[in-house]
Amino acid sequence: MFDLAFSNLHEILDMNGHGIYVWSVYALGISMIVISFSIAKKRIAGIQKKIKINNASS
Amino acid sequence: MISAFIHKFSSPKSYVRLTEKLYPFFIVLGVSLLTLGWIWGLLFAPQDAVQGNSYRIIFLHVPSVIFAELIYFFMAICALMHLVWRVKLAAYLIKAAAPIGAMITFLGLFSGSIWGIPTWGTWWQWDARITSTLILFIMYLGVITLHGSFSNLIKADRLMSILVIIGVINIPIIKKSVDWWSTLHQPASISISGGSSIDPSMLYPLLISIIGLGFTLISLGILSSRSYIFTREKNKKWIAEHV
Numbered sequence: 278m279f280d281l282a283f284s285n286l287h288e289i290l291d292m293n294g295h296g297i298y299v300w301s302v303y304a305l306g307i308s309m310i311v312i313s314f315s316i317a318k319k320r321i322a323g324i325q326k327k328i329k330i331n332n333a334s335s
Numbered sequence: 336m337i338s339a340f341i342h343k344f345s346s347p348k349s350y351v352r353l354t355e356k357l358y359p360f361f362i363v364l365g366v367s368l369l370t371l372g373w374i375w376g377l378l379f380a381p382q383d384a385v386q387g388n389s390y391r392i393i394f395l396h397v398p399s400v401i402f403a404e405l406i407y408f409f410m411a412i413c414a415l416m417h418l419v420w421r422v423k424l425a426a427y428l429i430k431a432a433a434p435i436g437a438m439i440t441f442l443g444l445f446s447g448s449i450w451g452i453p454t455w456g457t458w459w460q461w462d463a464r465i466t467s468t469l470i471l472f473i474m475y476l477g478v479i480t481l482h483g484s485f486s487n488l489i490k491a492d493r494l495m496s497i498l499v500i501i502g503v504i505n506i507p508i509i510k511k512s513v514d515w516w517s518t519l520h521q522p523a524s525i526s527i528s529g530g531s532s533i534d535p536s537m538l539y540p541l542l543i544s545i546i547g548l549g550f551t552l553i554s555l556g557i558l559s560s561r562s563y564i565f566t567r568e569k570n571k572k573w574i575a576e577h578v
Contacts (some may be wrong), residue, residue, distance in 0.1 A: 309441075314558065324569065
């Protein structure tokens, strides 16, 4: 169950001709998740900054 | 009595405090399990006898479509809480969850389409499972658009909740579509009641990927909901003290 299914890096990337399908799906998936976290963190930082400015001015 | 209980445990303030404590555990657990599940599935699980290596898309596709449905179901429960007990946190959670649901549904559709090219010879088929999942994606976009089109946010919350409740009828249709209609899409490979048609060497990384993506999406949901709560409640005293 824990044997590597491929014998070298080229096989891992190529996956018998299916690598382009498999890796493109994972590349998009990881990118979308990372971008979503980045957007959410930036929004929190932005709104916290605004609230702090409002608190300081009031 | 139920109303008093719900309101006591569903204030935005207590939600923000609780999720702040839970977030570090959820994100570490989610990313670790997702990494483990995907590495196991992509590199160590054996090649499928029929589909070859293209089946490895399953470790992203199946978790994505499971959470595409679960997030909408969660939104429907929140919508019910908002409409019946006027829980404002429930509306905030719907607003935060809808873009995450749209993203994960898109990922489910995209991964399924790419998987279809080497397996079915086509990237799209207007069959029941794929069409009902596309409708789910459109429902998510509809919820986001509807809420964004009102300047009166209380009215927007209510109408958004009504739309979510109407759309929940699509969830059992997606679930049962492969049983009710003749379709290219294969029936469910895993079942909670047992009888999974998938070998353990593929099943274990798939289950780990599902749990990992679940915790990752909950973490993302926590961040998104906190940012929306801060936006909506920015003039409240507790926010000024909290930030």
